[in-house]
Amino acid sequence: MNRAPVQPELLIWARERAGMASADLAHRFPRIGEWEAGEVAPTLKQLQSFANAVHVPIGYLFLPKPPEEALPIPDFRTMDGAGVQRPSPDLLDVIYSCQERQGWYREYARAHRLPDLGFVGSASTDDAPDTVAATIAATLGVDVAARAACRNWEEARRQMIAQAEEAGVLVMVSGVVLSNNNRKLDPGEFRGFALADTRAPLVFINGADSKSAQMFTLAHELAHLWLGATAVSDAGAAPVPNARREEVWCNAVAAELLVPLAAIESDLTTDEDLPGLTARLTRKYKVSTLVILRRLLDAEWLSRDEFARAWAAERARLRQLAERSASDGGNFYYTTLTRVSRRFARALVESTLEGQTLYRDAYRMLGSHNAAIFERPTQ
Structure with missing residues (x-):
């Protein structure tokens, strides 16, 4: 029996890279402990199965030592004020797939002589966030009243995505890697990223996050496009110490785009309690309660101490909520268009049917071999 010449530390690295313990894999690979201890080597077939299980290219396992893997785009995420060190294979694979899609669409746009999008890179962090938010709203046709008329967060999210795509942005929303429902994305690792390009600007939103949080992520990543800044983010409304200037600025733009300060100030009353006010404004603006709390701080309706207490209480309440049911299932056709961007899918289907x-x-x-996408219009 031929054994694969693999270093035990590579097996340990690959397993830890995938966020797995030995016990997680023991039912499939009963001798994994012996492999990692160097007592016996896996066969080539076993090694291929192991590579598939931990989502690593098998060639990596034949290297003399673990490779230094870095994100292929700038990382603006922070955790306790510090950068996040090791990207998961899920995040890496999502970025790589989006880069491939963007590259394809860039060539498609060039071949079809689609115009460059002047808004990409048109702003800087020296610009006032409220001014840039107003420009984004005008470019996309974002309107607070129209969003308030939406029945729920899902409808509001679809509306804003459609507006961004109409302006030329490829918006991709998925809670899994490609179409693999066994590889769920972790909102705790990242909430979204932007790939800036004047022909094919792309925003990816982690669909495993709540609908209300996705709204803020979309607005935040659009701000990144206006900066012309490619980056992965953990966008949120919370004031974060030692956060990068770009992230603070993008958060400010996103908050103003979704909940304009002038609008929320006109909504405030002195005789309404905080829970009632938060619930009412959350329904109107279709954003998370945390975003509303931050805007109440900005409007000076809450003091710093009141905000800190309310924020901590709301975070605790949200953590106690039961996990919502997965939303990435259901209708294959709509799910696919959401995951890869309706604009991208329309161009890809057209090009494929024309033989290009x-x-x-x-x-x-x-991310799928289902032919149904080619049998229905993607308008």
Whole structure:
């Protein structure tokens, strides 16, 4: 029996990279403890199965030592004021797939002579966030009253995504890697990222996050596009010590875009208690309660101490809520368009049906081999 010449430390690195313990894999690989101890080596077939289980290219396992893996785009995330060190294979694979889609769409846009989008890179962190938020709202047609008329967060999110795509942004929303429902994305690792490009600007939103949180992430990543800044983010309304200037600025733009200060000030009353006010404004603006609390602080309706207590209490309440049911299932057709961007899917289907793109490549970029996407219009 031929054994694979693999270093035990590579096996340990690959398992830890995937966030797994030995016990998580023991049912599939009963001798994994012996492999990692160097007492016996896996066969090549076993090594291939192991590589698939931990989502690592098998070639990595034949290296003399673990590779230094860095994100292929700037990392603006922070945890306790420090950068996040090791990206998960799920995050890496999502970024790589989005970069491939963006590259394809960039060439498509060039071949079809689509105009450059002047708003990408049109702002700087020296610009006032409220001015840039007003520009984004005007460019996309974002309107507070129209969002307030939406029945729920899902409808409001769809409306804003459609507005961004109409302006030329590829918006991709998924809670899993490609179409693999066994590889769920962790909102605790990242909430979204932006890939800035004047022909193919792209925003990815972690669909495993709550709908209300996704609204803020979308607004935050749009601000990144206006900066012309490619980056992965953990966007949130909370004041974060030692946060990067770009993230503070993008958060300010996102908050003003979704909940304009002038609008919320006109909504405030002195005789309403905080829970009632928060619930009412959350329903109107279709954002999370945390965003509303931050805007109440900005409007000086809450003091710093009141905000800190309310924020901590709300975070605790949200943590206690039962996990919502997964939303990435359901209708295959709509789910696919959401995951890869309706604008991107329309261009890819058109190119494939015209014979300009191979079906093999189209299926890979769609993350699915279901032919239904080619049998229905993507308008």
